[in-house]
Amino acid sequence: xxETAHQDHIEKKAFLVNxxxxxxxxxxxxxxxxxxxxxxxxxxELVLAIAEAAQNIVKHAFKNAAxxxxxxxxxISCENNKLQIAFYDRGTPVxxxxxxxxxxxxxxxxGLGTFFIQEIMDAVEFKDGKKPWIxxxxxxxxx
Amino acid sequence: MSYKVxxxxxxxxxxxxxxxxxxxxxxxxxxxxxxxDAGKEVHLNLSNVQxxxxxxxxxxxxxxxxxxxxxxKVIIKDVxxxxxxxxxxxxxxxxxxxx
Numbered sequence: 221x222x223e224t225a226h227q228d229h230i231e232k233k234a235f236l237v238n239x240x241x242x243x244x245x246x247x248x249x250x251x252x253x254x255x256x257x258x259x260x261x262x263x264x265e266l267v268l269a270i271a272e273a274a275q276n277i278v279k280h281a282f283k284n285a286a287x288x289x290x291x292x293x294x295x296i297s298c299e300n301n302k303l304q305i306a307f308y309d310r311g312t313p314v315x316x317x318x319x320x321x322x323x324x325x326x327x328x329x330x331g332l333g334t335f336f337i338q339e340i341m342d343a344v345e346f347k348d349g350k351k352p353w354i355x356x357x358x359x360x361x362x363x
Numbered sequence: 364m365s366y367k368v369x370x371x372x373x374x375x376x377x378x379x380x381x382x383x384x385x386x387x388x389x390x391x392x393x394x395x396x397x398x399x400d401a402g403k404e405v406h407l408n409l410s411n412v413q414x415x416x417x418x419x420x421x422x423x424x425x426x427x428x429x430x431x432x433x434x435x436k437v438i439i440k441d442v443x444x445x446x447x448x449x450x451x452x453x454x455x456x457x458x459x460x461x462x
Contacts, residue, residue, distance in 0.1 A: 246384075
């Protein structure tokens with residue numbers, strides 16, 4: 221937990237659901253975390269967690285089917301030093317029970333994104349998506 | 364992501380540059396794997412890679428495993444601090460050949 225009081229802030233941005241948007245997602249997060257004056261090491265971790273969650277939307281909720289129109293929204297809010305990152309998409313509904321990472325000692329490609337998210341964030345919660353959204357993921361971290 | 368490859372004897376050095384994410388992993392594999400398949404010792408220089416996500420880590424694991432299969436070595440060199448942190452988070456620092 222940091223000792224710095226971070227200003228309350230909320231910002232959101234929509235991105236096309238495809239792998240080439242991931243860099244834009246990272247740059248959006250870096251800009252917001254810069255405004256929030258989050259220290260460098262934590263900023264890198266948070267960017268990784270958010271990019272992994274966005275990647276999961278592209279890879280799993282949309283099964284890598286790049287769409288010229290489908291959007292995912294990333295909303296970053298900070299209130300009373302609690303950081304909350306919300307993701308909204310209209311892909312295949314996610315069954316939270318099926319979201320798990322591979323055994324970390326079973327070294328093989330894949331299955332690490334969810335592990336990174338869980339390692340970095342304090343909480344990972346799938347909420348009911350309200351129309352027009354289907355999936356609503358919320359990541360939280362106390363700063 | 365951009366890259367540069369230099370070959371000296373049986374060693375192919377692949378310098379990757381930029382951010383390694385899902386969008387560029389296929390390109391990274393296309394650059395790295397042929398050298399492993401050819402039985403070369405591959406040095407992956409990551410000094411100019413400032414960001415790598417789980418997809419990039421998968422490329423490192425696949426390269427390492429392919430090297431073992433082909434009886435050669437994949438050595439990861441000059442890893443930046445930020446990428447090393449991700450490798451360590453994945454608990455791979457004892458598995459991959461890091462120099």
